[in-house]
Amino acid sequence: MIPLLKKILRTGVITEPAVEVDIGPRQEIERLNDELLRILGRALTIREVDAGSCNGCELEIHALNNAYYNLEGRGIKFVASPRHADMLLVTGPVTKNMENALRIAYDCTPDPKLVVAVGDCGCGCGEVGQLFGENYATCGPVDNVVAVDVRVPGCPPTPLALMQGILAAVRRA
Amino acid sequence: MLFYAEPIEFTPQAGCGAPVWLGQIAEGEDLLRFAIAVHGAGGRIAALWGEDRRREAERFRLNCVFGINQGHVWVALDLPAQGDACPSYPDLSGIFPAASRMQRATRDLVGIASDGGDQRPWLRHGGWPADWFPLRHDSVHEVGVGVGFPNLPSDYDFVQVGGEGAHEIPVGPIHAGIIEPGHFRFSVVGERVLRLEERLGYQHKGVERRLAGADFATGTRLIGRVSGDATCAYAWAYAMALEAACGVAPPPRALVLRAFMLERERIANHLGDLGALGNDAAFAFGLTQFMRLKEDWLRLNAELFGHRFMMDRIVPGGVAGDLDPTALRRVVEQCEAIGREVKALRALYDEHSGLQDRFLTTGAITAELARELSMTGMAARATGLILGGRCYRQGYTPPPPYDRLGVRPATDERGDVAARVAVRFDEIFESLRLLKEMAVAMPEGDVRVEIAPVPGATGLGVVEGWRGEVIVGARIGPDGRLARVHPHDPSWQAWLALEHAVMNDIVPDFPLINKSFNLSYSGVDL
Structure with a gap:
């Protein structure tokens, strides 16, 4: 137990604002977090739905919860059921085999709800979005299936871009 | 022969x-x-x-x-x-x-x-008719709202388990975590799992149809998105297949840079998995620590390769981009630092009795089963099989640059979650060693050569990715474009092993066992 506690102490809080200039995105993360909290004033819950991605977007959505971005530490939480969610974070292209499941998840999310489409495939933009457009197996971008409030392009979008997208959706609401 | x-x-x-x-x-x-x-x-x-x-x-x-x-x-x-x-x-x-x-x-x-065996549909759920085949040349279809095939709900004939007290737990396709979709049907008595049957195909997005008729560059983009977490392995296997077909040898520096990326991909995924495995056993400290290391790792990827996961950096003919001596020095420094941290964390994992209690004997499979199921990769080595495309064995010489690196295979004979954790730790240390070795002995020269399509030629590429053997088979058409490309993920075989691994364990152990394999849905659904 003692080595474990020592490790925790030595690691410290890495989310704190830093004075060094070359930390890069750290100040931006802080600013986004503060703005999110100011707008929300409480918790935001997100249900992630992978409707056909290559799992690249999921890797970056996972990263949102690491100590650098610390989304959950700010009251923004990924939840297990759409019934508990304020926002759906959907990656695509939406496959035919997931179309129905996505609609059910959307219907299960209580109103008012927000939908953020994630990634070039989910947004239907960029070269990759074109390559993964509609075909016999896919319905194409997320807004071909459910109404989308905000799009976060990128292949995959960085955690910072995802934070900005979540913020943009909350601002609109 | x-x-x-x-x-x-x-x-x-x-x-x-x-x-x-x-x-x-x-x-x-x-x-x-x-x-x-x-x-x-x-x-x-x-x-x-x-x-x-x-x-x-x-x-x-x-x-x-x-x-x-x-x-x-x-x-x-x-x-x-x-x-x-x-x-x-x-x-x-x-x-x-x-x-x-x-x-x-x-x-x-x-x-x-x-002409026998299971004839239930697998990838086709109801999105297209049973007598229409998407990879036939004469199969046309229309896309757009209101046209094309109706997306009909489909029933799937799961194997039923009977007996007193036996019941089913359906899970998915949308799972509780941030994870790809798939359906698991558990047959249980109380908490004990009698049988698990997987139904996959939810991620099927017609990748092979999209690859047909594409040029080499478009193919690179598509193949790098078959399974995003193994993008380097797929891109290399694809490049290897086309280079074999077209009779092109990439420069030695390109081969080392490819291995460089592949090992960085392996370490990134292993770091993430080790954290998630700790978390699934209620040891959130592990997740926090390993995700911190993974983020550091990915940020250096972004600086060195311009992409956090190094997508589209391995191309037919070589690699896109090069590393200068400063970059190589930074990699060596990072390997030293991460190596120290992982070593300390391993000691904490090994000493933590609550964690070991969850890991040991959970989700065990035997080497015999792994062999019967044609498994490869990390999960197969965690049963004791010495199988690895990067390592020498009697009668087998690994492809360059691994023929000169002397990779030591990491194995463990227990076959349980603990073994898959141990193999991941060992592979991280071995890959760190390889990265340092490659960084100090990087061959000089070009990193890319021209590759001209040879109509009608075929090639097969095999790369030992972090999960196991990634295979790409390719045929070039008479017009010099890709006629048929088939990517194969090691998860095809390992998904079967997962069905066996949960038998006799309890339902709450499933997330841990599943994570210990961490299989690709997109890679097999195509």
């Missing part, structure tokens, strides 16, 4: 890729006999896919890749086209159980069927 004294003449594939032999099989009976011989010698089925060659030869083709001690053998069996009927070939699932789902997928996509 002959294998197992079977009357099939094999020729070695040219080039500097993984060792592959190609052979043509005349009759279905010969395929069956060859498969039995491979099985008898301890070999495995590595991939199986179909091809519509009616335009060239009035035939369909069944491609099978078998993994044998010396490397891989790729055999083709031509099946005469019979109007609209589904031509059939001998069922291999009785010899290699892992062939079953590949055969079902081949039927759904190409319309050639095994």
Whole structure:
């Protein structure tokens, strides 16, 4: 137990604002977090739905919860059921085999709800979005299936871009 | 050249890729006999896919890749086209159980069927008719709202488990975490799992149809998104296949840079998995620590390669981008730092009794089972099998640059979650060593050569990715574009092992066992 506690102490809080200039995105993360909290004033819950991605977007959505971005530490939480969610974070292209499941998840999310489409495939933009457009197996971008409030392009979008997208959706609401 | 004294003449594939032999099989009976011989010698089925060659030869083709001690053998069996009927070939699932789902997928996509075994649809859920096959040249379809095929709900014939107190728990396709979709049907008595049956295909987005007719560069983009967490492995296997087909050898510096990226991909995924495994055993400290290390790792990727996951950096003919001495020095420094941290964290994991209590004996599979299921990669090595495309073994020489790196295979004989954790730790240390070694001895020279398509040529690429063996088979069309490309993920085989691993454990252990395999959905759903 003692080595474990020592490790925790030595690691410290890495989310704190830093004075060094070359930390890069750290100040931006802080600013986004503060703005999110100011707008929300409480918790935001997100249900992630992978409707056909290559799992690249999921890797970056996972990263949102690491100590650098610390989304959950700010009251923004990924939840297990759409019934508990304020926002759906959907990656695509939406496959035919997931179309129905996505609609059910959307219907299960209580109103008012927000939908953020994630990634070039989910947004239907960029070269990759074109390559993964509609075909016999896919319905194409997320807004071909459910109404989308905000799009976060990128292949995959960085955690910072995802934070900005979540913020943009909350601002609109 | 002959294998197992079977009357099939094999020729070695040219080039500097993984060792592959190609052979043509005349009759279905010969395929069956060859498969039995491979099985008898301890070999495995590595991939199986179909091809519509009616335009060239009035035939369909069944491609099978078998993994044998010396490397891989790729055999083709031509099946005469019979109007609209589904031509059939001998069922291999009785010899290699892992062939079953590949055969079902081949039927759904190409319309050639095994003459026995499981005939339920696999990738086709209801989005297109049963008599329409997306990978046939003459299959047209319309897209857009209100046109095209109706997306009909489908029923799936799960195997029922009966008896007093037995009941089912359906899970998915949308799971509780941030994870890809798939359906798991548990049959349980109380908490004990009697049987798990997976139904996948939810991620099917028609990648192979998109690859057909694409040029090499477009193919690079598509193949790098078959399974995003293994993008470097896929891109390398694809490049290897096309280079073998076109008779092009990438420069030595390019090969080392590819291995450089592949090892960085391996470490990134292992770091993430080790954290998630801690978390699934209620040890959130592990997740926090390992995700911190992974983020540091990915940020250096972004600086060095311009992309956090190094997508689209391995291209046919070489690599896009180069590393200067400063970059290489930073990698060495990072490897030192991360190595120290992981070593300390391993001690904490090993000493934590609560964690070990969850890991030990949970989700165990045996080496015999792994071999029967044709498994490869990390999960197979965690049963004690010394299988690895990067390592020497008797009769097998790994492809460059691994032939000069002397990779030590990490194995563990326990076959449980603890073993898969231990193998991941060992592989991180080995890959860190390889990265440092490559960084200080990087060959000089170009990183990319021109590659001109050779119409009609074929090639097979095999790369030992972080999960296991990634295979790409490619045929170039008469127009110099890709006629047929088939990517194969090691998860095809390992998903079967997961079904076995949960038997006799309890339902709450499933997330932990599942994470310990961390299989790709997108990679097998295509």
